Amino acid sequence: AxxxxxxxxxxxxxxxxxxxxxxxxxxxxxxxxxxxxxxxxxxxxxxxxxxxxxxxxxxxxxxxxxxxxxxxxxxxxxxxxxxxxxxxxxxxxxxxxxxxxxxxxxxxxxxxxxxxxxxxxxxxxxxxxxxxxxxxxxxxPDKARFDAMRGELEYKKTQVGHATATSARLEEEKALRQAELEKIGTLEEKIATELAELEKKAAALNAEMKGFDDVDGLRADAEKTKARLERERVSYGQREAATRELVDAKVKAHDAKREQLRSNAAYKELEKLEVKMRVLEQGNHGMREYVDAREAESDVGTLMHSVDEVYDELNALLQKKAAYA
The missing domain is CATH 1.10.287 (Helix Hairpins)
Incomplete structure (x- = not known):
């Protein structure tokens, strides 16, 4: 095929x-x-x-x-x-x-x-x-007619080019005008919203201004408000005094408990153990670094087990101390 x-x-x-x-x-x-x-x-x-x-x-x-x-x-x-x-x-x-x-x-x-x-x-x-x-x-056509037609064609091409450029420019202007119209529409909406809010505020202010016309009523309201605030001040003062007394009692009880704990042998032992624990923590940190460096060369399983036991013991003592506090 x-x-x-x-x-x-x-x-x-x-x-x-x-x-x-x-x-x-x-x-x-x-x-x-x-x-x-x-x-x-x-x-x-x-x-x-x-x-x-x-x-x-x-x-x-x-x-x-x-x-x-x-x-x-x-x-x-x-x-x-x-x-x-x-x-x-x-x-x-x-x-x-x-x-x-x-x-x-x-x-x-x-x-x-x-x-x-x-x-x-x-x-x-x-x-x-x-x-x-x-x-x-x-x-x-003959040569003269052909030349004339070719000139006319070139003229038409030029006109088409100008028309195309003009059309493109008009499209750009149209897009700009459209964008401006959209902005104007947005501004109109914003202005309408602000006008509505201003009208509400004006109505509220007018209502308040009408209230200011009644001076006797305002004076009476002010006296009532003053009396109410005075009552609240006295009440809050009493509450403050009661709260202060309660806090002082709590502070005294807390200080007494602290003095009692300081005189307690277990508390003193806990403080000593806390100091010992900090020292052991520092030693444990150094020991861990040493163990990490020498782990490939020696068997430190037993030592690590002992260190873990001491660490667990200190942790238990700290928990007991926190419970006593």
Whole structure:
């Protein structure tokens, strides 16, 4: 399939190249070439017709010869000449050849006729194509008209460029104006919101101003408020005194507990253990650094176990101290 496509494309390429070369010719040269092609096709058609006529003559001659051979065979059979086997085989072979020629004659004749018809169709198509090309070439403008059209085209291109630039500039201005309108819309909403708030504040201030007109009522409210605040001051003072007494009692009890703990042997022992624990913590930190450095060289599992026991013991003592406190 690809090979057939390649062949058809190659043939189409040759045909297009031939058409291109033909279009480059003047109408007179094209007409001369067309006449030459028509003459060549006519010669080929005449040759094909002559060949067909000769083939028809050969067919008729073969049929006549075949008839003669059949007559001879019948005569020989009647005269008892059947013993001549070689002659019979030769005649039979000639008959087969003639039959084969006759059987293939129709196909050859049809192929030749098809070729003639195809050539005639090609001539008609070629004439139509040349006629169209001549019409097109007749409508082609001359150099002056072509230069004028090219100038007009350049002018139109310039105008289109200006129009495109103007359109782009207008689009940018439109976008800017749209953004400004959106900002104005936002400002209007903000102004409307602020106006509503100001109206509410103005209404509240007006209500308050109306209240200020009643001086006696304001004085009475102020006296009531003063009395209420005085009562609250006295109440809060009493609460403060009671709270202070309670705090003093708690402080005294706490100090007594602290003195009692300081005089307690267990507390003193805890303080000593706390100091000892801090010392052991420092030693434990140094020991851990030493153990980490020497862990790959020696087995310090037992020592680490002892240190952990001491650390757990100190931790338990600290927890007891915290519980006593």
């Amino acid at each position: 690809l090979r057939d496509t390649l062949s058809s494309l190659t043939a189409r390429k040759r045909e297009l190249k031939t058409d291109e070369e033909r279009l480059k010719l003047s109408p007179i040269d094209q007409r001369a070439r067309l006449k030459e092609q028509i003459r060549a096709h006519n010669e080929e058609i005449a040759a094909a017709e002559i060949e067909i006529a000769e083939l028809q003559k050969l067919v008729r001659k073969g049929e006549s010869k075949l008839q003669e051979v059949r007559v001879d065979l019948n005569d020989q059979r009647g005269e008892g000449g059947l013993d001549d086997a070689d002659k019979y085989d030769k005649l039979l072979s000639q008959e087969k050849e003639l039959n084969a020629f006759i059987d293939g004659f129709d196909g050859s004749r049809a192929a030749a006729l098809n070729d003639v018809a195809a050539r005639k169709d090609a001539i008609v198509r070629l004439l139509e194509k040349i006629s169209r090309n001549l019409l097109v070439k007749g409508n082609v």
